[in-house]
Amino acid sequence: MIPSRPALEAAHFVDRLERLVRASEAADDLNPAQWEALRYFVRANRFSRTPAALADYLVSTRGTISRTLTSLEAKGYLRRGPSSRDGRSIECFLTAKATKALSRDPLTALARDIEAACGEDTPALAEGLRSTLLTAIARNGGRAFGACFTCRHFRADVRPDRSAPHHCGLLDEPLSQVESQAICVEQESQAV
Amino acid sequence: MIPSRPALEAAHFVDRLERLVRASEAADDLNPAQWEALRYFVRANRFSRTPAALADYLVSTRGTISRTLTSLEAKGYLRRGPSSRDGRSIECFLTAKATKALSRDPLTALARDIEAACGEDTPALAEGLRSTLLTAIARNGGRAFGACFTCRHFRADVRPDRSAPHHCGLLDEPLSQVESQAICVEQESQAV
DNA sequence: TCAATATGATTTCGACTAGCAATCATGATC
DNA sequence: GATCATGATTGCTAGTCGAAATCATATTGA
Known part of the structure; x- marks a missing residue:
């Protein structure tokens, strides 16, 4: 083409x-x-x-x-x-x-x-x-190295800890608000 | 800023x-x-x-x-x-x-x-x-290295020669249709 | 459990690239 | 015609890159 x-x-x-x-x-x-x-x-x-x-x-x-x-x-x-x-x-x-x-x-x-x-x-x-x-x-x-919060492993607001309310389902780690905006080597698009 | x-x-x-x-x-x-x-x-x-x-x-x-x-x-x-x-x-x-x-x-x-x-x-x-x-x-x-025909020295259709009808006012040279599309080191924007 | 394999980081090696400054030739200026 | 500007190249040096080899640690699976 x-x-x-x-x-x-x-x-x-x-x-x-x-x-x-x-x-x-x-x-x-x-x-x-x-x-x-x-x-x-x-x-x-x-x-x-x-x-x-x-x-x-x-x-x-x-x-x-x-x-x-x-x-x-x-x-x-x-x-x-x-x-x-x-x-x-x-x-x-x-x-x-x-x-x-x-x-x-x-x-x-x-x-x-x-x-x-x-x-x-x-x-x-x-x-x-x-x-x-x-x-x-x-x-x-x-x-892709997209932002963490756009990843299909991202779980928003699932933790009681206010300093790290989010969660990464792949690495099983808590995530702060700032971290969720950062780019991540593991990021995968939401769409299947 | x-x-x-x-x-x-x-x-x-x-x-x-x-x-x-x-x-x-x-x-x-x-x-x-x-x-x-x-x-x-x-x-x-x-x-x-x-x-x-x-x-x-x-x-x-x-x-x-x-x-x-x-x-x-x-x-x-x-x-x-x-x-x-x-x-x-x-x-x-x-x-x-x-x-x-x-x-x-x-x-x-x-x-x-x-x-x-x-x-x-x-x-x-x-x-x-x-x-x-x-x-x-x-x-x-x-x-800028813009296209020849966008230059303020470009004169369209000023020559009788059909193979090179245009003209560069800066270099005083005839220009073909193809050449007028090419990028030129001398190109200067139309606007003053 | 433990050998085989995969992954992470580094280093060595060799080829190449970049910029600076010097050099040489030609054109432009006054 | 002397002076300066411009165009191209090359020697020099510092630095970059990728491939391959090496070593350490994780992971896998028999």
């Missing part, structure tokens, strides 16, 4: 926009892969802050990710520690330096441009891109 | 979509930069098929581009020759091998996903992205 001209143009624009972002990223002392790692960890829930999950998210290899994290840790953006859930696994935490860096994330500049250019049509654009992403991920056999 | 949530999400989706494309690109014997060079040259008009124009388009340096082109030439995707317009300049031509490679461009797969996901909203998505790109380029002080 040959895509229509608007579809081809849209793909080109995605490509060029991303290249502009990458050009800005080099200005800091972080490279594109390192930026993406920071962006991931700040949005990932506690089941998903591992090198392997990041490798899946970025469609990269674990070896490559390992070195990216070593580099981030050396520069003081990240701390690695053993996982309490799995003896093989490593858990990653962002430092205050990382949080500060994220406040000047070049991707935020792109978001501003989107808003300036699209105005009230921004939500429609976001929805179109979201559904495109899901289509593309399905085609490539990858994982 | 802090962007709205939909704007931030849209930016994230652009980022992730591009990463998926990059992951597919590695499957061929071309790397991302080489793919982008091929995509550029197949769409660039004859005033724009130079290393310097490509460097501007990709927001890269001429040294880097020079090496990318050397690599493409060694692999048989590209041919470099002297420019007839400028003794310092080099003109690049894609080979049949490049044309064939472009038919399996991973970015075309993205275009298909866009069309599958957005259906009749695809043109609206393309417009939103186009106007975002123009905003982003303006902010970064770059060049």
Whole structure:
């Protein structure tokens, strides 16, 4: 199937926009892969802050990710520690330096441009891109990494604990309100 | 200014979509930069098929581009020759091998996903992205590289020659119908 | 229970890429 | 015609990536 001209143009624009972002990223002392790692960890829930999950998210290899994290840790953006859930696994935490860096994330500049250019049509654009992403991920056999609360294992308000009222049916763990908004490596769409 | 949530999400989706494309690109014997060079040259008009124009388009340096082109030439995707317009300049031509490679461009797969996901909203998505790109380029002080016929130097149907009826007022050159659709390094928006 | 297998993280290795700065040639300017 | 701007390339260096090997821990199933 040959895509229509608007579809081809849209793909080109995605490509060029991303290249502009990458050009800005080099200005800091972080490279594109390192930026993406920071962006991931700040949005990932506690089941998903591992090198392997990041490798899946970025469609990269674990070896490559390992070195990216070593580099981030050396520069003081990240701390690695053993996982309490799995003896093989490593858990990653962002430092205050990382949080500060994220406040000047070049991707935020792109978001501003989107808003300036699209105005009230921004939500429609976001929805179109979201559904495109899901289509593309399905085609490539990858994982969606959607928000926790959109998952079919999510159970809302089933616990008496007010600080963690929700529940993950897959991992059998309580979930706070904030956690339910985070992205999760295990997330699966509601629809069957 | 802090962007709205939909704007931030849209930016994230652009980022992730591009990463998926990059992951597919590695499957061929071309790397991302080489793919982008091929995509550029197949769409660039004859005033724009130079290393310097490509460097501007990709927001890269001429040294880097020079090496990318050397690599493409060694692999048989590209041919470099002297420019007839400028003794310092080099003109690049894609080979049949490049044309064939472009038919399996991973970015075309993205275009298909866009069309599958957005259906009749695809043109609206393309417009939103186009106007975002123009905003982003303006902010970064770059060049737009728009289609020739959208340029303020473009003069339609001013020549008797049916094979090249249009005219570029900046370079003082005749333009064919096909050329007027191509992207141009000199393109400037109509609006003042 | 315990061997076989799967998964998670890391490291080594080699190929490649990027940007910077220097160099050389040609064009444009005054 | 001297000076400066522009176009292309290359040496240098730092850094990136992926594949494969290695080691540790979990999981599975006979």
